[in-house]
Amino acid sequence: MTEQQAPSFAIEKLYVKDLSLEVPNAPAVFAEHANPEIGIQLQTAAQNLGDDAYEVVLTVTVTAKVGEKTMFLVEVSQSGIFRVRNVPAENLEPLLSIACPNILFPYAREVVSESVSRAGFMPVILQPVNFEALYAARAQQQQAEATPQ
Numbered sequence: 001m002t003e004q005q006a007p008s009f010a011i012e013k014l015y016v017k018d019l020s021l022e023v024p025n026a027p028a029v030f031a032e033h034a035n036p037e038i039g040i041q042l043q044t045a046a047q048n049l050g051d052d053a054y055e056v057v058l059t060v061t062v063t064a065k066v067g068e069k070t071m072f073l074v075e076v077s078q079s080g081i082f083r084v085r086n087v088p089a090e091n092l093e094p095l096l097s098i099a100c101p102n103i104l105f106p107y108a109r110e111v112v113s114e115s116v117s118r119a120g121f122m123p124v125i126l127q128p129v130n131f132e133a134l135y136a137a138r139a140q141q142q143q144a145e146a147t148p149q
Contacts, residue, residue, distance in 0.1 A: 009095070010083040017057060018077040021115045029071050030120060036064035036071045038124060040135070046096040052085045053109060056100035060108045062116070062124055074115045074124075076110035094135060101131045139143075 007124040023029065041061040044056055049068040055080045082100055084092065105128075 006088055006147045007087045008083070008101075009087070010087045012053065012081040012083050014078075014104070016107075016111060017079040018059075018075070018101075019025060019111065019115065020073075020075045021050060022073045023118055023119050024070050024073075028149060029069065032066050032069070032071065036066050039063040039065070040126065041132045044097060044101050044131075044136065046100070049081065052083055054082050054084055054096055054100075056080050056096055056104065058101045058104040058108055060105075060112055060126070062112055062126075064121070064124070065114075070120050072116060072121060074112055074119075076108050076111045076115070078104045078111065080104050096129045097135045097138075101129075105129055105131075 004037050006054060020063045030053060037063070041059075043059040043061075045059075046055065046056045050054055061073070061075040061077065063073045082096075084095060087095060091135040105126075113125060116125045
């Protein structure tokens, strides 16, 4: 196998594509002394940009509530452009759905923590995520939906 045919993977660019922070009940929310319930949602998307380049977007949404009252909501779309060459087709989707989000997640975690701190709250430290398990669960769900009942 020549060097031109060898599989290769490179990070071209990492960036915040979108960032939103809301504190809808400020300033009254700062008088709350109860510990908020934290909800976290993750979503990944990938698109082919051509010329062996792919954009992968990891969207992390964190919502903190006390009862029905929202203390804060932060959403970050941490993105990356990855150059992928000579990777077999069956390995491309797992690469874009597992490896790339694993690279993006620490950056998204930092943006969430910093944003929440700047909003006047204690930082939210996101726990590690098993993107391989999320990918497997999503693939299993898609297979179940495709199977006629």
